Amino acid sequence: MATVFAIANQKGGVGKTTTAVNLAACLAIAGRRCLLIDLDPQANATSGLGLAERPGGGADLALTEPDKPDGWIEKSPVDNLALVPATDRLRSADRLLRHAVDPARQLRQARDRLDERFDLVIIDCPPSSGLLPLNALVAADMVIIPVQCEYYAMEGLAQMLETLGRAQSEHRADVEVGGFLFTMYDPRVPLSDEIVGEVLSHFESKTYGTRIPRDPVLGEAPSHGQPVIEYAPRSRGTNAYVQLTREIIHGIE
Amino acid sequence: MATVFAIANQKGGVGKTTTAVNLAACLAIAGRRCLLIDLDPQANATSGLGLAERPGGGADLALTEPDKPDGWIEKSPVDNLALVPATDRLRSADRLLRHAVDPARQLRQARDRLDERFDLVIIDCPPSSGLLPLNALVAADMVIIPVQCEYYAMEGLAQMLETLGRAQSEHRADVEVGGFLFTMYDPRVPLSDEIVGEVLSHFESKTYGTRIPRDPVLGEAPSHGQPVIEYAPRSRGTNAYVQLTREIIHGIE
Ligand SMILES: Nc1ncnc2c1ncn2[C@@H]1O[C@H](COP(=O)(O)OP(=O)(O)OP(=O)(O)O)[C@@H](O)[C@H]1O
Numbered sequence: 190m191a192t193v194f195a196i197a198n199q200k201g202g203v204g205k206t207t208t209a210v211n212l213a214a215c216l217a218i219a220g221r222r223c224l225l226i227d228l229d230p231q232a233n234a235t236s237g238l239g240l241a242e243r244p245g246g247g248a249d250l251a252l253t254e255p256d257k258p259d260g261w262i263e264k265s266p267v268d269n270l271a272l273v274p275a276t277d278r279l280r281s282a283d284r285l286l287r288h289a290v291d292p293a294r295q296l297r298q299a300r301d302r303l304d305e306r307f308d309l310v311i312i313d314c315p316p317s318s319g320l321l322p323l324n325a326l327v328a329a330d331m332v333i334i335p336v337q338c339e340y341y342a343m344e345g346l347a348q349m350l351e352t353l354g355r356a357q358s359e360h361r362a363d364v365e366v367g368g369f370l371f372t373m374y375d376p377r378v379p380l381s382d383e384i385v386g387e388v389l390s391h392f393e394s395k396t397y398g399t400r401i402p403r404d405p406v407l408g409e410a411p412s413h414g415q416p417v418i419e420y421a422p423r424s425r426g427t428n429a430y431v432q433l434t435r436e437i438i439h440g441i442e
Numbered sequence: 443m444a445t446v447f448a449i450a451n452q453k454g455g456v457g458k459t460t461t462a463v464n465l466a467a468c469l470a471i472a473g474r475r476c477l478l479i480d481l482d483p484q485a486n487a488t489s490g491l492g493l494a495e496r497p498g499g500g501a502d503l504a505l506t507e508p509d510k511p512d513g514w515i516e517k518s519p520v521d522n523l524a525l526v527p528a529t530d531r532l533r534s535a536d537r538l539l540r541h542a543v544d545p546a547r548q549l550r551q552a553r554d555r556l557d558e559r560f561d562l563v564i565i566d567c568p569p570s571s572g573l574l575p576l577n578a579l580v581a582a583d584m585v586i587i588p589v590q591c592e593y594y595a596m597e598g599l600a601q602m603l604e605t606l607g608r609a610q611s612e613h614r615a616d617v618e619v620g621g622f623l624f625t626m627y628d629p630r631v632p633l634s635d636e637i638v639g640e641v642l643s644h645f646e647s648k649t650y651g652t653r654i655p656r657d658p659v660l661g662e663a664p665s666h667g668q669p670v671i672e673y674a675p676r677s678r679g680t681n682a683y684v685q686l687t688r689e690i691i692h693g694i695e
């Protein structure tokens with residue numbers, strides 16, 4: 190039985206891809222059989238693992254031929270980690286899924302086939318509230334909501350929870366909030382602690398204890414096509430994602 | 443005759459809203475009659491000026507009733523600066539414009555009415571390549587492309603230029619690149635200069651000389667509902683946007 194996590198937040202640049210790639214890599218290195226699905230047409234998770242985007246034959250097929258995973262799952266450079274690469278065709282998701290009976294439940298149909306092969310599935314989402322993040326939410330058991338320690342990111346949480354509510358009510362998704370995750374946390378910037386305080390006052394029980402610090406190596410690692418645990422194993426960025434991985438494994442096992 | 447700028451980049455969190463709000467405010471304070479259009483359903487530019495989002499009667503009307511601007515333009519707290527606030531209805535832009543003859547050219551139809559009243563129009567876009575940024579590109583004379591000094595943001599430039607090319611070829615847009623704008627530039631982070639060097643090697647003639655430094659006041663100002671020139675008038679963030687404003691005025695007058 191695989192546990193499926195969506196990494197979602199319509200606010201842009203909050204650390205969704207950085208969390209998806211590094212969490213998936215840490216889980217794989219901890220011995221779990223992992224699949225990373227890149228549902229973002231920007232294909233950042235794909236290039237973050239050193240692989241190239243291509244026109245089709247990846248995440249677009251996961252949505253249009255969910256019952257044939259051999260056609261869209263491929264190896265990644267990290268042991269125990271497989272990847273469904275983003276493709277250009279994702280850019281017109283509405284057109285891609287126009288003939289589907291229930292366009293929001295396409296990815297969920299792949300669940301049975303994934304349960305046999307993987308322990309964990311991580312889905313990276315684009316910065317939107319459209320059909321792609323909706324497919325991820327409907328397919329997932331839990332959603333991790335990265336919260337950059339900035340004002341606009343905090344304000345966006347209401348909209349993110351509305352999107353989640355719509356997935357549950359209109360599309361029968363049984364996804365729950367796995368947790369809010371503070372990213373780019375910098376205790377030297379007063380706003381960081383203000384945001385943390387504000388979010389904790391509403392969602393403390395649903396917030397991960399791990400806070401991802403602002404660490405330049407997290408920005409450098411993707412330019413080398415590597416997860417941070419391989420690029421800078423002894424960095425604060427790596428320590429934080431290792432700690433988050435422990436927290437998540439502890440929560441599901 | 444108004445000059446219309448779109449602020450666009452499908453990469454999330456690169457400083458589109460921060461640039462839209464602060465450029466519009468600096469132009470207004472420099473005595474130009476300005477209009478800021480918030481085309482992002484996140485409504486960050488709207489709240490960055492201290493105003494609240496609402497269900498309808500703002501940017502959604504600019505798209506559906508472009509010939510009746512009195513219905514969607516309102517005052518902002520800054521002299522010389524009017525605002526078209528984002529509204530919830532923007533979230534389903536495809537549905538909103540499904541009856542339009544040419545959904546991509548709706549906002550452009552408002553141009554004539556805006557030319558009489560304003561010197562400059564600034565349009566903030568959401569992080570996508572969909573119908574909303576397309577309307578902004580088709581309506582605009584120039585596009586400002588904020589480039590965060592990070593690897594994923596640089597990689598995304600190819601896709602941004604493709605979107606621009608499609609607007610020009612498929613929707614007869616005559617928008618040109620006004621310039622690439624480096625944002626969150628931090629000379630202490632080696633990657634920053636690497637990214638700058640890479641972008642300049644391809645687009646030097648189209649890159650603004652002004653670089654916006656990483657400055658925490660740019661993150662704090664929106665939480666006070668003010669542009670940075672009002673929140674922290676003597677800061678590096680304010681100096682950079684004042685310099686950018688001079689560079690832009692010099693380019694168009
Ligand atoms: N903790 C961190 N410290 C420093 N830099 C970070 C950190 N987390 C992410 N970054 C960098 O910040 C930028 C934004 O992060 P990322 O691209 O992961 O966000 P995202 O939410 O996936 O963006 P999008 O909305 O475009 O999909 C990237 O350049 C990334 O390398």
Ligand SMILES: Nc1ncnc2c1ncn2[C@@H]1O[C@H](COP(=O)(O)OP(=O)(O)OP(=O)(O)O)[C@@H](O)[C@H]1O
Nearest residue numbers: 201339454455456457458459460569626656657661
């Ligand atoms: N030069 C800067 N220095 C420090 N912080 C900045 C700077 N520019 C923007 N920020 C902050 O970084 C975050 C991202 O910026 P902003 O929201 O303007 O980007 P965006 O491209 O509009 O994002 P989205 O893709 O979600 O629309 C915001 O919290 C903003 O306050």
Ligand SMILES: [Mg+2]
Nearest residue numbers: 205206229233
């Ligand atoms: Mg991303």
Ligand SMILES: [Mg+2]
Nearest residue numbers: 458459482486
């Ligand atoms: Mg924005």
